[in-house]
Amino acid sequence: MVKKYVLVSGGVISGIGKGIIASSTGLLLKTRGLKVTSIKIDPYLNIDAGTLSPLDHGEVFVLNDGGEVDLDLGNYERYLDVTLTRANNITTGKIYRDVIERERKGDYLGKTVQVVPHITNAIQDWVERVATIPVDDSGEEPDVCIIELGGTVGDIESAPFVEAMRQFQFRVGHENFALIHTKPTQASIRDLRGLGLSPDLIACRCEKTGLDEGIRDKISMFCHVRPEQVLAVRDCNSVYHVPELLKDQGLIDFLWKRLNIDTTITISRNLQLKGTDMWKRWNDLTTSQDRLHDSDKVVIALVGKYTNLQDSYASVVKALEHATLAARKKLSIQWIEATDLEAETRVTHPVKYHEAWHSLCAAQGILVPGGFGSRGTEGKIAAAKWAREQKIPYLGICLGLQIAVIEFARHICNIPEANSIELDEQTTMPVVIYMPEISKTHLGGTMRLGLRPTEFQEGSETTSVLRKLYGGGSTVLERHRHRYEVNPELIEKFEEKGMKFVGKDETGQRMEIIELPDHPYFVGVQYHPELLTRPLKPSPPFLGLILAAANGLEQHLAMLPGYVLEQ
Template sequence: MGSNAKQTKYIIVSGGVISGIGKGIIASSTGLLLKTLGLNVTSIKIDPYLNIDAGTLSPLDHGEVFVLDDGGEVDLDLGNYERYLSVKLTRDNNITTGKIYREVIDKERRGDYLGKTVQVVPHITNAIQDWVERVGNVSTSEDGRAPDVCIVELGGTVGDIESAPFIEAMRQFQFRVGHDNFCLIHVSLVPVVGAVGEQKTKPTQASVRDLRGLGLSPDILACRSAIPFEEGIREKLSMFCQVSPKQVFSVHDCESLYHVPILLRQQGIIDVLTERLKLNELKLSPEVRSEGESLWVQWSEFARRRARDLDVVNIAVVGKYTYLTDSYISVVKALEHAGLNVNRKVKISWVEASDLEEFSMHKDPLKYHEAWQHMCAADGILVPGGFGERGVEGKVLASKWAREHNTPYLGICLGMQVAVIDFARNVCGMTNAHSTEFREACEHPVVVFMPEIDRTTMGGTMRLGSRPTKFQDTEFARNSKAKKLYGGVEEVHERHRHRYEVNPEVVKELESKGLKFVGRDAETGERMEILELENHPYFVGAQYHPEYLTRPLNPSPVFLGLLLAASGQLDTYLSGGEIAKDVDTKLKM
């Protein structure tokens, strides 16, 4: 560790049997529980694919692309880490095979290896270890404290060819950092099969056997199952997987993902981690411990509220990837967080944007009518970001419907742009208004390509990362709903991911008819960042992606506004009044 006085402790989370069983949630929940002790926690996600980052991956193939403050386009699990741990990660917190090989090959080209034959072992495995150790010591918390614990999630499953170098690197890493600073959590599936619903332990036994064959022994087994452990299952797993019964945890399906930390805590995972990593030896101030205890109280209350029978608010989400909702996972979380902070349960009606388009274009009239039924029944409408022409006209129609029927509306990125297209066409008389992304030679280009963006490559060439937005010094902007929701500040920092923007040449005409751009970029003042419609209960567009900064206990302001408006509480909230109370608690905003 060189001159570092304090050794970071590492918790590795691996998976077995099948992928997609919740390693990210278990890793995030474990990190949250450590934070409730007052510890400072950071995280790393390892993805064994060859892509440099997630930016060019289809949302239908890999789920949402999550964007970080520094513009890193990363796996959606890093969004879970940021939300659970209240940290701000960087692109270095997401390791891919592509990044590691590029780093090693660049060194080889420079001659750093002095003529040696460059091999997976030791050069690739050393590069992985160096990366983990370097990033694991970088502060990602708001207070700037160095991490006490770094949680490393190994993507994929044990036994994958792609994962082999990372497994070997972690086998070596346990000796590099020492026994007391390395803990392995293995997440495995305990399926329920047969007519009587018997739980089977053989897949987990085989998975642990494979892991041991690769030189790693699990300290904790987190077993995913539809139901809690049946009698004798914990003991059986303990016996055949060579771990103590207290180190075997049942992570069964529960009320919500927010209950997973509660489930793990109730089974004693904090005691196991404290003993295994000697966490009691870490010197923490009483103030830090008190903050951790307070966090647990708030989290428990938040999860309890999620399980309550709250009034339902129906939000129609109009997109083009609606048959894989992981494509919009941050939007879903932002709606959940906002809803629970105003004591409402959000029911999302997924509307495929193309289903809203002209009836004659549809092969299936049933989908057309169902889509419009969802729109008519919605308490609020949300159009998230997206790329490509499919479904754009449907999104324009969704914006038009919300505008004309006084339905609360939130448009994000492309959702803001389609609101401009609708307004230009149907209010300003620009019949052929469109975005040059879809109609390069259109008569009225109201959305245009950003001048400094590189058209030659795809990866990492958008306007990415955290950028400042400044509220305008106009009477409408000073009193806008958006500014009030942000607490009356003059400037906000939000994360971007786009190549096109509102054409500044048409702004004056749009504003003269009532579509006000209350927020513009702080650098030039020529990029439209936040729009708001006059004389409407709530019609807001954001060029940035506010869903990336949502937190369970601190929801995104514009999502909060949508839920408040959809539940009829916005005016009361903005005037300083109290909003819906839970049965035995008073909401603190």
């Protein structure tokens, strides 16, 4: 089967532009009826992103198979509405581990193992192998593979991958390989061409006015492409407009001809219709977003410990965006560093303390996302207490669920010493404990990871708001990433005081969903619903938070089939 490859590289600092360009290109190809997959190459030595600090690298994105990968794979899944695997994220660590394991087994027959050809061949083999993995329920191989080369052209770390891609263009053939270069500089283009790769398209970030003809001609001349091969990615209200900008400038038509798609790939009529419908719904999404006004604004306080780098919560932000778009609202996030809500900060930094509490009190909804470690947890507990007592819609994710349980135990169940083993190993009242099957000595890939079922409990059909938001079924599949769980020995005590554990795992022993009935919306989930959100299919827990914050939840629930909800 003929396979097409589109490589996206970058000319300046890593992390700017490539992911959105790659995702948008894949989306445009899919709207024309092609089956598309994506690969992210990260040239660091880590095996995966699981042990990287969010403050250093941004969010760790978790896949169905439990792979802990770069956050750009979240962009690919959301834009393309596909399911990727851990193999779709290539790292230097993975490649070297693969080659070294083969060398130890004697696969190289005594040869000296070198970067060229053994490492570069391993990279090419990996790309070709992953490009054949189906990404949807059809079981069919993709037609096109979008490859994002992380890092910057010219970096030492990226050199083996650039050389592998130079060889790869000849392995697959000129008409099956195209290169888009973002953020070009004269030096980066010179370096790229000197390494044997010539861009087919240049994507330039620019101001709202776009590129004037003189600048486009100059870039064309120095980058060795025609003017129509220079694309302007101007500033716009939302990244969801980028596919439209690229389409209007002829990106899809250029790739169609450059990759000779008409004569080498057969596209079914069904996929063409699906692609057309997908593009229509995408346009409707961006159009409705442009029509929103300040009067449609809903303010959500995001209380976290990594707020200095907002990429740490990339999927959470996307889930909030998707939910507000579905609710026809305009999102405003108040970023609150959890430590600023704590009593100690009132003494050491009183201005920060009062500003943080002012933001929290002014918010229409409160969200406590996942995280690790003890820093800021007392501030998060204070936020959960405020939400519970003041009837402010609350959503707790992973640690956010555990925070809500600790707060409830302290102030409703009269257990002032209640805490988590993670936060205080010496606590005398552990309401959150280490899961018995989890390793305490190895960090990488040892958590409870990936897609797992949550079973709604008997009787929740008429009492659970979240079950109604999920469509009323008895089981939901969501992605997990955690080492700790609510202590099952204390569940009866919590439920006697009014906290409802409406969702549990398939064994019935692990708590997955909490709700407080006498509250506009107080929900905690042990899983990470933000990892399965889509622009056209918002995550139900996030949609519930936004609707409750905008006073539209009851109306929305009443419109759902078979609505019956007892308080």
